[in-house]
Amino acid sequence: MLTEVSATRYVTPLREGGSLPGLVEADDLGLYVMKFTGAGQGRKTLVAEVICGRLARRLGLRVPGLAQLRLDPVIGLGEPDAQVQGLLKSSGGLNLGMEFLSRAIGFDPLVHEVSAEEAGRVVWFDALINNVDRSWRNPNMLVRQGDLWLIDHGASMIWHHNWRGAEVSAAKPYDASDHALAPFGPDLASAAAELAPRVTEDVLLECAGDVPDEWLVDEPGFAGPDEVRRAYAGTLLTRLEGLERRITMGAPDERPGSSVRAGRSAPAGRRESR
Template sequence: MLTEVSATRYVTPLREGGSLPGLVEADDLGLYVMKFTGAGQGRKTLVAEVICGRLADRLGLRIPGLAQIRLDPVIGLGEPDPEVQGLLKSSGGLNLGMEFLSGAIGFDPLAHEVSAEEAGRVVWFDALINNVDRSWRNPNMLLWQGDLWVIDHGASMIWHHNWRGAATSAAKPYDASDHALAVFGPDVAGAASALAPQVSEELLLECAADVPDVWLADEPGFADPDEVRRAYATTLLTRAQGLEQRITLGTPADLPKAPADRSAAQAEPSKSSGRAGQSAPAGWRESR
């Protein structure tokens, strides 16, 4: 089960993106990027963040630590922004927090290098969860202490918006030609060899077990939260079978071009990092 903390102070909204997550301080003195149950995307976004985030961690990808954050709506009474105040008031109870990586910068595929091995692992993982939100336009990755970190998985597992079609959706191919790491020649075969054997029913159920019952309750067509968890595990396990053969990387002509002198690009702050710095503290970049 995820660690539970309580929000003690709302620091600032992170306005890059549509869900308006916020930077909060908790009673463990940590800083977290909090995504709210009262946001327009609904609780399934948080469910996807937990299952995919825990799975990424278990498969060896770097991802900020997750926590349940208990929010008392009274924390929003002094907020001058009515949109923020409304969001805080409508999100009492458990919300989702991700550890704030102070000093992290947004990953830019035109300015930073990634090995074919690491690129392959991220692409294969994104194919497994059907992540449609890691394009070169909006990478949803951070660089922190010299390492690549993946964030923002709320738009993944689109089949959970229509469980009747989940089996059909799980069998569909994954087009990675627009993926932020496609330019690095991802070793998808190597990733599949290393990661696919780890994706077991037991592992998937353990990841789903970290989702609070309250976010799974009253799901149409299911008797209880545990039945919903089994549905997530079954769908992901089915999708993992032969997944490598269903990943399309595209041709070199389809991919964005890296600058001729990549080292020069690395010497200057990337445009995406600059935008993130203007609208949100370093260490977080919200998906669009």
């Protein structure tokens, strides 16, 4: 289960995200990026962050640590921004905290080099969770001390917005030609051989088990939180079958950013993220 901490101070909004996450201090003296239940996308964004974040870690990918972050709405009383104050007031109770990565910088494909092996693992993982939010326009990746970190998985697993069509949605192909790592020649065959055997029903149920019950209650068509968790695991297993064959990349010279990268080389010391 995720560790539970309580927010003690709201530091600042992070306006890069569409859901307006905020940087907060917690009673464990840590800094967290808080994602709110009261944001426009609602609690399903947080569910996706937990399941995908936990699964990424099980597969050896770098993602920030997660925590259940309890918020007292009174914290928002001193916030001068009306939008932020409204978000804080509407998000009392349990929210999601993501470990703040100090000294991390945004991933830039023109500056940071990524190996074909690592690019393949990230693209394969994104295909599994159907992440549509890792494009060259919005990479949702950070670089910290030369290492690549994945963030923001709230737009993944879009089928959980319409469970009746989940099986059909899970079988759809994944177009990775717009992916931020497409120009690095992702080695998808190696990624599939390495990662697919590690995605088991037990692993997926463990990841879904870290989602708090209160984010899964009252889901239409389900008897309770555990049944919803089994639906997440089952749909991801359905998507896993034959996944590699359903990932399309496009020709290298057709991928966004490829022509720009062709004339650029990475700075010394940045040849590979590990």
